[in-house]
Amino acid sequence: MKKQFVAGAVLFLLGLLALPAYGQGPSIRVNIPFQFTVGDKTYPSGEYALSAMKEDVLLLEKDGRWRIGLFGVNHVTGRNKPSQVRFQCYDHQCFLSQVWISGLDDGFETRRSRMEEEVAGRTTGKYVALMGTVPQR
Numbered sequence: 001m002k003k004q005f006v007a008g009a010v011l012f013l014l015g016l017l018a019l020p021a022y023g024q025g026p027s028i029r030v031n032i033p034f035q036f037t038v039g040d041k042t043y044p045s046g047e048y049a050l051s052a053m054k055e056d057v058l059l060l061e062k063d064g065r066w067r068i069g070l071f072g073v074n075h076v077t078g079r080n081k082p083s084q085v086r087f088q089c090y091d092h093q094c095f096l097s098q099v100w101i102s103g104l105d106d107g108f109e110t111r112r113s114r115m116e117e118e119v120a121g122r123t124t125g126k127y128v129a130l131m132g133t134v135p136q137r
Contacts, residue, residue: 027051028049028132028134038096048061048062052101085100
């Protein structure tokens with residue numbers, strides 16, 4: 001029993017140590033002038049940072065201090081794309097669609113949520129792309 005507790009405590013501490021480094025991948029900073037949805041959660045307009053990881057993109061407060069959301073993505077090929085964030089918008093509802101960070105070979109495409117599938121079935125959407133900046137380290 002004591003060994004299991006010690007092993008659990010060690011794993012917990014290792015997890016805590018990994019958190020600060022979790023959002024340290026390549027990132028993009030963008031000012032989003034409208035409310036938007038990722039998965040099943042809607043976020044207000046404002047300045048955000050998006051940080052790329054292997055199979056996920058991390059949504060952060062603009063200065064990168066607060067981790068707001070983590071969402072799964074698929075890789076999209078397309079070399080030398082400028083840093084930008086793309087949205088699929090239907091009427092007054094926009095869904096995060098793609099994240100491109102200059103210097104990376106691939107972009108990241110979010111998986112469509114059930115909510116987006118329902119909205120897309122009722123109306124035609126349009127893409128909106130916002131240029132972003134890559135924060136200096």
